[in-house]
Amino acid sequence: MATPDPDKLMAKADKLTKLSFTRWTADWKNATSLYEQAAIGYRFRKDNEKAKEAFEKASKGQEMISSPWDAAKHMESAAALAKELGHWNEVSDFYRRASELYRECGRSQPASDALAKGASALEDAVPDEAVRLYTDACVILEEDGREQMAFDLYRAATSVYVKLERYADAATFLLRWGIAADKCHAVNSQCKAYLSAIIIYLYMHDFQQAQKCYNDCSQIGAFLSSDQSRCASKLFSAYEEGDVEEIKRVAQSSPITHLDHVIIRLARKLPTGDLKELNKEEAEEEVLDENDLT
Amino acid sequence: MSVIDILTRVDAICKKYERYDVEKLNADNVHGNDAFARLYASVESDIESALQKAEMAAGEKNRAAAVALNAEVRRTKARLLEEIPKLQRLAVKNVKGLSKEELATRSDLVLALPGRIQSIPDGSTNGSKQTESWTASRTEIRFDSTSDGRFESEYFQQTEESSQFRQEYEMRKMKQDQGLNIISEGLETLKNMAHDMNEELDRQVPLMDEIDTKVDKATSDLKNTNVRLKQTVNQLRSSRNFCIDIILLCVILGIAAYLYNVLKK
Numbered sequence: 001m002a003t004p005d006p007d008k009l010m011a012k013a014d015k016l017t018k019l020s021f022t023r024w025t026a027d028w029k030n031a032t033s034l035y036e037q038a039a040i041g042y043r044f045r046k047d048n049e050k051a052k053e054a055f056e057k058a059s060k061g062q063e064m065i066s067s068p069w070d071a072a073k074h075m076e077s078a079a080a081l082a083k084e085l086g087h088w089n090e091v092s093d094f095y096r097r098a099s100e101l102y103r104e105c106g107r108s109q110p111a112s113d114a115l116a117k118g119a120s121a122l123e124d125a126v127p128d129e130a131v132r133l134y135t136d137a138c139v140i141l142e143e144d145g146r147e148q149m150a151f152d153l154y155r156a157a158t159s160v161y162v163k164l165e166r167y168a169d170a171a172t173f174l175l176r177w178g179i180a181a182d183k184c185h186a187v188n189s190q191c192k193a194y195l196s197a198i199i200i201y202l203y204m205h206d207f208q209q210a211q212k213c214y215n216d217c218s219q220i221g222a223f224l225s226s227d228q229s230r231c232a233s234k235l236f237s238a239y240e241e242g243d244v245e246e247i248k249r250v251a252q253s254s255p256i257t258h259l260d261h262v263i264i265r266l267a268r269k270l271p272t273g274d275l276k277e278l279n280k281e282e283a284e285e286e287v288l289d290e291n292d293l294t
Numbered sequence: 295m296s297v298i299d300i301l302t303r304v305d306a307i308c309k310k311y312e313r314y315d316v317e318k319l320n321a322d323n324v325h326g327n328d329a330f331a332r333l334y335a336s337v338e339s340d341i342e343s344a345l346q347k348a349e350m351a352a353g354e355k356n357r358a359a360a361v362a363l364n365a366e367v368r369r370t371k372a373r374l375l376e377e378i379p380k381l382q383r384l385a386v387k388n389v390k391g392l393s394k395e396e397l398a399t400r401s402d403l404v405l406a407l408p409g410r411i412q413s414i415p416d417g418s419t420n421g422s423k424q425t426e427s428w429t430a431s432r433t434e435i436r437f438d439s440t441s442d443g444r445f446e447s448e449y450f451q452q453t454e455e456s457s458q459f460r461q462e463y464e465m466r467k468m469k470q471d472q473g474l475n476i477i478s479e480g481l482e483t484l485k486n487m488a489h490d491m492n493e494e495l496d497r498q499v500p501l502m503d504e505i506d507t508k509v510d511k512a513t514s515d516l517k518n519t520n521v522r523l524k525q526t527v528n529q530l531r532s533s534r535n536f537c538i539d540i541i542l543l544c545v546i547l548g549i550a551a552y553l554y555n556v557l558k559k
Contacts, residue, residue, distance in 0.1 A: 146500075188490065189493055
């Protein structure tokens with residue numbers, strides 16, 4: 001059965017599954033193997049549309065014969081083909097379905113991997129959906145207590161956010177990364193995540209937020225006594241003095257150069273905007289306070 | 295008679311005949327009527343002793359002892375400065391047997407005294423500079439007092455060679471500092487890399503444990519399968535079956551040879 005026509009196989013398999021007067025129960029087992037062969041044949045012929053359909057049907061067949069693992073695998077193949085075709089919503093649907101099937105098997109890692117694959121496929125086309133997929137993948141791993149594996153996902157999601165210029169979301173996501181790192185006692189990653197969040201706030205030219213973030217993170221003992229917090233405090237003092245050279249020097253310093261390259265690029269662009277504005281803002285606020293008191 | 299006995303006897307005799315010691319009496323009475331002269335003499339002797347103490351303090355290596363000596367000098371100076379007004383009053387008083395010029399010179403002497411007293415070095419003129427530098431360097435831990443490079447005070451004197459030597463020392467220190475900076479940068483990079491590797495390894499530990507259990511299960515399954523296979527093969531390999539196999543093989547070879555011969559013709 002090396003090169004039978006995939007169309008013929010498909011037709012045969014369809015016949016096996018379609019219930020009719022002569023057939024009372026669908027023969028899913030044979031049908032599934034036929035569907036698989038047909039799908040492989042189509043893929044070999046580079047007929048992506050038909051191959052995708054064949055994989056979908058094969059996956060359904062596997063579900064029917066209660067082997068969710070194989071079903072999930074076929075779903076992934078279908079999704080990869082959908083990506084080639086550019087049917088983005090199908091891509092996300094298929095990957096989500098595959099992830100659910102993996103979760104049925106009780107295997108969280110492949111589930112989150114499926115979502116991650118979907119997210120990386122959709123990064124360019126539908127970045128919002130990609131971010132949602134990344135978030136769900138992180139949630140799956142965290143539920144299972146395997147936060148260590150989620151670090152790469154956090155990194156990828158942050159870079160997508162930064163590409164979309166949604167810096168506040170990026171910073172929030174980094175703080176979530178910090179929480180995950182804290183749970184698995186990865187102190188270095190935690191401190192790096194906090195420093196990255198502070199840098200993003202400074203890049204957004206939101207000095208107050210950055211300060212608040214730094215103060216919050218300083219509550220954590222591990223961060224307070226780390227290189228990263230020292231670097232952050234140097235940055236803040238340079239900002240307060242309005243010393244551009246000092247800011248650039250701190251941005252070249254060692255703790256920042258060991259962060260993710262996306263963050264390094266942002267740090268190199270600091271300071272954004274006018275430093276004197278920051279100080280003027282603070283002075284204005286003080287004047288208002290005095291008026292309120294008197 | 296031993297030396298000690300001689301000494302004791304000499305002391306006793308001296309004490310008995312003290313009244314007849316003309317020199318001592320003269321020394322005591324030389325200023326007997328002159329209160330000014332007496333006071334002046336005592337002030338002079340105090341100044342002398344203070345100067346001596348100041349010299350000792352300057353050469354003193356032990357900082358605590360130097361500080362103590364300086365404190366004593368300062369106390370003496372303060373006391374002497376208090377005596378000066380009294381001296382001035384006495385200087386004006388006219389004493390028997392004193393010429394007019396002497397009277398004038400006395401007041402001059404008294405006026406000169408405060409200057410002399412103030413000029414006694416007690417470490418306080420340089421002390422202010424030192425305290426400043428101490429406060430400045432309090433943030434840094436210093437074990438070597440010569441490393442701060444302040445060699446202008448009178449405690450240190452320079453010759454040409456020693457200043458050259460010190461310059462060389464400063465240059466070398468600068469080069470060492472540069473080298474140490476480079477080393478520290480490299481070490482920081484190493485530290486960051488090591489931290490990342492640490493976390494990566496931590497991440498892989500549970501994975502390795504999983505692999506371990508799975509592989510253990512696979513090996514035990516394989517062992518079981520092998521044992522069963524061995525039993526099956528042993529059963530199959532009983533001698534009767536083996537002979538039948540060989541006979542059949544020979545038969546087939548014979549048939550093949552016959553056919554070959556037939557076809558060759």
